[in-house]
Amino acid sequence: MWIWCSPWFARSKMNDGEQRHGTGGSVGTDDFQDPAAALTELRAQLEAGRIALGLNQTQLARRAGLGRTSVSQALSSTASAPTAQTVGALARALRLEVRPLLALLAAVSGAPHSSGNALGKPIVDWDPYDLEVHPAAGVPTRSGYGSGPGGAIGRGRQAPLPSYVRRGHDEELSALVDAATQGRTRMVVLVGSSSTGKSRACWEAVQPLAEYGWRLWHPFDPTRAEAALADIERVGPRTVVWLNEAQHYLGAGGGLGERIAASLHALLTDPARGPVLVLGTLWPEYATTYTALPRPGMEDRHPRVRELLAGRQIALPDSFDTAAITDVKALARAGDRQLAHALEHMSEGRLTQFLAGAPELVRRYETASPPARALLRAAMDARRLDVGLHLPLSFLEYAATDYLTKDEYDTLDDNWLGHALAEVTQAVHGNLALLRRIRSRPTQPLMHQGSMAQGPAYRLADYLEQYGRGSRKLVCPPASFWEAAYHRLSQSDITHLAYAAQARHRTYWAYHLWQKAADAGNTEALTQLTRLREGVGDREGAERLACQAAEAGNTEALAQLADMREIAGDREGADRLAQQAADAGNTDALGSIAELRMLATARDVENEREGAERVLREGAEGHLRRAADGGNTFALVLLANLLNEAGDRNGAEEVAQQAAQTGNTDALLFLARMREEDGDWEEAERLLQRADDAGNEEAVGLLCQLREEVGDREGAERIAREAADAGNNDALERLAHMRKMAGKDGDGLWAYGLDPDGQPSTPW
Template sequence: MVAEGLHDPAALRALHDRLEAARVKQGLDKTQLANRSRLSRTTVSQAFSHSARTVPSADTLGALAAALELDVQPLLELRRAAIGPTASPAVPPGVGQPIAACDPLALEVHPAVDVPHQNHRRRPNSPRQPRPTAILPHYVPRLHDAILANLVETAADGHSQIAVLVGSSSTGKTRACWEAVQPLAGRGWQLWHPFDPTRAEAALADLDRVGPRTVVWLNEAQHYLGAGTGVGERIAAALHTLLTNSACGPVLVLGTLWPQYARNYTTMPHPGLPDPHSRVRELLDGHLITLPDHFDTDAIAAMQALADAGDEQLAHALEHARDARLTQFLAGAPHLLRRYHAATPAARAVLEAAMDARRLGASLHLPMAFLAHAAEDYLGDDDFDLLQDDWFDQALTELATPVHGNLAPLRRVRTRRTRRPMDASSTPDAARPTLYRLADFLEQHGQRTRRRLCPPASFWEAAHHHFTSPDDLAHLADSASNRYRNQWANPLWHKAAYAGNTTALLWLAWIREEAGDHEGAEAACQRAADAGNTDALLRLAQMRERAEDHEGAEAAYQRAADASSTSALLWLVRMRERAGDHEGAEAAYQRAADAGNTDALHRLARMREKAGDRDGAEALYQRAASVGDTSALLWVAQMRERAEDHEGAEAAYQRAADAGNTDALLRLAQMRERTGDHDGAERLARQAADAGHTYALYRLAEMREKAGDRDGAERLARQAANIGNTDALLRLAETREKDGDA
């Protein structure tokens, strides 16, 4: 709607009159017209209101004209006359385009499943209207939409926000984001969808150009945040800067992720292991919104009301979808599955090769040459003998034909011609490989149904011949290794290493070191280190230490430590301890502890305890406990036990037990046993056993045996055996045999 001063009020009245006459002729009330035009009831009322001084938008008039069977051109001419000449809006700085100018399908909102003509609900004797294939059904808000709406309102009020929706394929993540930003369209906001030449490259190149009142659209955020060679971490850091820099705001960052990617990015690595997603994890912390796979009863009731009011797509979905997976049905998933199951043998072989490539680590776009080569061994002998010369072209044609909802099982990826000056490193457009993308839903179907299957030889051979991406090669090499296909894993690792993948370079270094080629091993490690791999610096340092180049080893450990490797700090500590430099060792421990390494906190605490500083030791253990290391509370309790502070020890054990540490429950049980509280000891041991600590009952049985309570010991041993620990019964038998009780 345009609310500025009118140029010609008479033209607006004429527009209202034409719309009203057509509505009466069609016999529709405004609610029915809203359903037929897929506009809101408020928008329709404003378009017909003689008292309102707002002019309907061109899109609104287009929808009303289609619903009322009117020619839209006269309506648009009246609209132009009502508004009068207007200045061209200034193009705001930065990147993106007005939200109102965006196409939801271009932003990767799934087109909805088409409704078979025989299911269309229409008034008797009314002519059938041509139906747009890309039209979206009415939106049904769910619980996550309220959270998103609050974030959007906060952003509109001037405070930058980020939200990443997490859900399986076709659960409505992208549509929810699209609906959420609609209130910003009328407030002059832009939307920027970085995708060219690749999503990660586009984001990294232009994030610093994002201006205020911009939505940063990161659909399938794994392509940005999970980009290899540290690019994902750099994008996360740039997004953090954008969100926290008041000069850039307000901005709204919206993304979507599949659950497995969200778990991968947010799970803390084990102490001492590399942390490849630390910045991504910080960025996502507290900003993930999970979408359910199913509609709940309230959402289904709301959908039913819209279906009863005339939304044919929702009615069709309610009638045919299973297990309340309505968004998946609307996105055409059942048709994709039917196409897969009914495919010709050749087409099915190509699809399964694509499924296996994606689940084993290949990137989104698969080379056509790989698919043709890989598919051969997926075919049985009879099917292979019957192939025609153009079998692969026929298979691609079959798989590229869209199902309902404009989705295809396997679709060619078209890239625009390069529009920047060519340089020596540029690839001519004609030399670029032809790429294909597997439908998301079939990708997830393959992950579920083929997870125990190992691809045939043609798959691995094709991967080695046709993949060139260092990360793709390394992921597939790792998958081959995990499946004991070492005859393919080794050449894949070699190719990935020579392409520059740092994980593969470390593998190559190990192979060369095993073969006695220490110089070659060090060269491979050095290449990986120069590419920013801190694990490679650690390997270099260890190799130099084994060669007794202590100065070189310490320098490499120090470089890794400067690159935030707490493991390197611990290796530095060990070197300095062996050299007798206890002061230097403690300083390195302190650096590792300050970086959050709980192992370093433990070691420092033990050093303080040995030096007689119990208070300092306990403070360090408490620091470790405050970041989730419940074993530190066990050390605190043991210190207190050694100091005969039994009350304090029991309190520390109880804190650890309350935090889920089953060893603490066992220690509490032993303390109670020693004080003669057999019932309390057994209750705690049973609690530890119920939490999965089968050794708890075993230890308690031993204690009862030593105290002479043979019946109690045997009862506890049998309880331990019943939950899987038969060692307790064996130990009792041995004890009694020694006592002569044959």
């Protein structure tokens, strides 16, 4: 990272070095073959910088965010060499160029400064902005926005990063970096919301590795996933693998994400290639998606990624706590104007978000003209429904039309799109924009340009995207959005939107989007069309589509066919198809058939039909045990239910405990019901809380029900409200029901976008 240094300092404070080496300018690290000479020169430059600014060591310590002892030892001729993190902090506080100072430090340790064939480049040669650390908001001056400690920034230059405040997650990162310096390979992914400081924390953490000659590799071109997969086998010892926004690597389509996860696992477990340090960042929603166990009947899309992330995540808070704010205030008093300005204007401890320009982004959106706001809402809806990062302009233009009222649309001028684009692409603090044009380099092959090859594409600002996920979560996109998606988006985007349309009961668009995906050869689309056909009673058409998908190798289609045969009374055909699916690795069919037979058996028992008990034991149980043997944990839950209904409570609990130990949260719900039946309310609530903490949305309703049964209506409502605030739609309905029963007529539900009956006031 380059930090502005006054010309006077460069000329007048290096006299000793110039006279000693006769360079007539700044001294290069090649002039210092002797580590002792390099350390002496390093301290001379730091001391000269301190004198130039008229700071004593105590003032310098406050300004750099360091302890007084650390500064004293860094400048003392009798102490050991300072760490790279200390040198970096002092350089920023003294407005010195950090690269030459870290290069001198590398010469002290004798670490090599470059390597011709290794991936990446030395850490000291990286600029944090090139690693996607967010530019910080400037400080307002009479002439506009300037920088932090260094004053105004010239045209074309970015404000320097403000002083860094260490928090709890930094200690965990430091422990991993220490392990890396001791020769142990490590990986960690920082999980936090947009603009919470994930990338900056990673940047600060790797600074100590610079003095040991470590390199940093950021796979990026032609796409992140392709670059990672192409070169990860070349990663060698003492390399930081930088996976910022790791969803672009681990969540890459076409199986790329799973292959990257497998390659990372191979890297982490190969002693000959270590030590390496793999650093990644993720938003919480991506981390949840990648680590969640698949629901019954759903494909397991991220098994390797889930294994890779297990035990390798560090959570970042959305805001600074009291201790961290105290440290920020100390740095502000010591002269960091960026932090001082942020303290005056941030809210609820969200300091990093302000520095990244988030409040201005939201203000610009909320005050945008109707055409500009329509473009942004179309972009927000596209991203929250999992359309790719790069949104084609042709899509945005067409989609925006129904976001305008009739009067707004009728009064559009002929160049409305150009005016709206000029408005939304204007940069705000920190050089962020509501929408940013994505430009492909002329040297980039056409095959890698994706949607940009068909025309201009734009990317929505990260923070605005996350703002839209919250503010528009109950809003369903209008017809022009789905129409534009059908005609203007890629096949992978169409698949995501088909799911979204189906979930929002937009069956017409779900059908046509799935049909377009199926026409392009997507067998998953065929299975979804099968469900839609079956839902409207077209069993013949549904079975024809399922056969088509099964012939293409889709095991889920085999499971669907097995269900159809079972419902039609063809148990022999159902068993054959279910076993065929299981042999291909899909055990869900066995579980589904067993569940259907359990329901049929329950009806037989109720009707006192002969042989019901034998069918219960020999039919459904056999299927479930085979499915469980194949690793299907939900089959264990069904088996526990079956055994419990048959009166074998001990066997049921043993099987449910086995499922719970594998991470199945439905097993926790089953065990909670058993404890409730036994009158052990405390243990039942503990199990339900475990399930809720693990992300099981059904647990909230059962927790509320349990609280109501013991007479704690206030506690039940508090649980429902907390879950509703976290985005749990089932909890919204529960909250509405409780308020209605309490005679409050939906009081307060407007904040969630619900009417007094608990229904969405606008379709979501």
